[in-house]
Amino acid sequence: MIEDYKTGAILEAGGERLAPKVRESYRQQLLLYAAMHHNTEGVWPKRARLIPLEGEPVDIAIDPQEASALAMAALTLVDTYNAALAAGRDPRDLACPGQDTCKWCGYHGVCDAVWEAMSPEWEWSYHAVEGLVLAAQPTSRGLTNADVNVERSSVPSGTYRIQTDTPAVGAALVRAQRSRVRITNLRFVGGRLVTTPTSGVWSAQE
Ligand code: SF4
DSSP, X not given: OEEEEXXXXXXXXXXXXXXXXXXXXXXXXXXXXXXXHHHHHSSOOSEEEEEESSSOOEXXXXXXXXXXXXXXXXXHHHHHHHHHHHXXXXXXXXXXXXXXXXXXOTTTTTOHHHHHHOOTTSOOSSEEEEEEEEEEEEOTTSOEEEEEEEEEESSOSEEEEEEEOOHHHHHHHHHTTTSEEEXXXXXXXXXXXXXXXXXXXXXXXX
16 A cells, blocks of 8 residues: 655545545645656556545545556656756746645755745745845854845745754854845744745855
8 A cells, every 4th residue: 555644635626516536646646656656566556545644544446547657758858858958948838836836845955946936925834935035143042043035935025033043044144244145934923934944044145
């Protein structure tokens, strides 16, 4: 049995008066895993399971025909992408950033495409901000407070005080004073943006 642990919700609205259903992107992901399993082991799994951190696991049936078609479509996309790169296209022009696509991606800090598309209307629980560090100062309690003039972000533009208890992040913010940075994986706590264990600081070009 293929099992996939998910940190986010595995169900989405099923439409008016319909029960919630498994997120289509997750269902397709399991079908692709099933196709990969078939490719290496020579047998199709009958079912695959999504296991959320909270709530009950959900099984989905594997239709070999649908899984094969999806795998072929994915391979075609890879070929198309590689052909575009070979023809000299800029990879940034080939990106398709969006609220759901980029939500859990680990490349926010270095991906220009996502910053060009990012909007305060994106409903992210972990935020990313880009802007000028006006000032950053360590406190006597081992924290660092940074005032950042946020211009591009998943939160509205404006000046925010960002607090971190991670020494490396605090040191990076102090070094970055009067320059533009990107800070990722922030959470709102008590109306203030704070870093999380997965937060990072990147230099942002003018
Ligand atoms: S952040 Fe960039 S690399 Fe990551 S999914 Fe979005 S567009 Fe792709």
